[in-house]
Amino acid sequence: MISRQVPSTVFKSCLFKKSTGFQPPGCKAKYFWSDGFHGNKWSHQLAKSGERKKMTQTLHCGINHLAGFSTVSPSQNVAVDNNGSDLVDPRLRFNVDMENYHNADLSDVNDLVHELTVGSGYVMCKQLFTKDEVDHARELILYLIKTQGSKATHFQGSEEAKPELQARVWNLLNKGKIFEKIVQHPKTLAILAPIIGDDCQLGSVATNTIFPGGSGQEPHIDYPYWDYYERHHWPVTPKVKGVPFHMNMQATLMLDDFTEENGATAIVPWTQHDAHYPEKSGDFFQKCIQATGKAGDMFFFPGLLQHAAMPNKSNQSRTAVILQYLPKYIRPMEDKRVAGDILSRATPQLRRLLTLDYPYPAVLDEAEPINTEGSKSEFEWK
Secondary structure: OOOOOOOOOHHHHEEEEEEOOOOOOOOOEEEEEOOOOOOOOOHHHHHHHOHHHHHHHHHHHHHHHHHOOEEOOOOOOOOOOOOOOOEHHHHHHHOOOOOOOOOOOOOOOOHHHHHOOOOOOEEEOOOOOOOOHHHHHHHHHHHHHHHHHHOOOEOOOOOOOOOOHEEEEEEHOOOOOOHHHOOOOOHHHHHHHHHHHHOOOOEEEEEEEOOOOOEOOOOOOOOOOOOOOOHOOOOOOOOOOOOOOOOOEEEEEEOEEEOOOOOEEOOOHHHHHHOOOOOOHHHHHHEEEEEEOOOEEEEEEOOOOEEOOOOOOOOOEEEEEEEEEHHHHHHHOOOOOOOOOHOOOOHHHHHHEEEEOOOOOOOOOOOOOOOOOOOOOOOOOO
């Protein structure tokens, strides 16, 4: 890469490409800002073509534009924000233990699955990650919020809501090794398997931070059901009461204590038993309870359970990692575009969650002439 003194994650989140007419304001370089999917490819091509020096010269311009920085020092791995404060990347000083998982006992999984599918629709698992891991994830998210600029958010609470008081960080697999660990906790995978299959996929991994005064969210159900208010999109109900069929499971890892004051997620128990969009918010708020817990706790619920982040009336922000899991046959919500080094070290569990070895969709017209379907086939995914 261009400089071994700058974390590779910085370069994976930024890329300079020959100009097509757009370039960041104030940037005179011949490269423009883009996403990180083709970063390795373009870095390699630029290096081979002798453009390494030019790319190095334009690095600061692009990072300044994206992050709102005034300066970036590759030799110190330190960014300086517009207030003159040093922002040190938390990834540089924390070693993620990928071998050991906290509270990975699976003896109660059957009871948890029963509660999610037949019972009230939500369960709380205590302290699935250590305090150090949670603190690191939280520090990293707040660092990324400061440096990434505004991002898309969902289900803004009201017409009077202030978008700047709610912040998302998306595509977290590319943002820190800690999130590779979070998405594949053994207890999470054990809970998901009986509900959406042991070959389920990761649909999205992101965080939602609500700052003091943030309005929370409108009551909703989650992807792929979240447009169920448009009934012409759904000619047949996707859920029948008494049939434990689900197309989404959600897991929420608390990076702060969740309290009633700071906007702990509100849920209406038992609503996962049929498909019903909470169109009357008054009914939702009369029936809901709040899922309070400690930083490090994780709660699970089917995407059909009516829920909403609540207003933050405290004087501190509150952050959660939001994990969406889907059966393999549902189109994922987030185009994750995972970086090459993450794919190269992915565990078998992470490879399966990313459907890396799943062959479909395939160009069958060019496929090898063997039997790939049926119980007696040579389909290796079985």
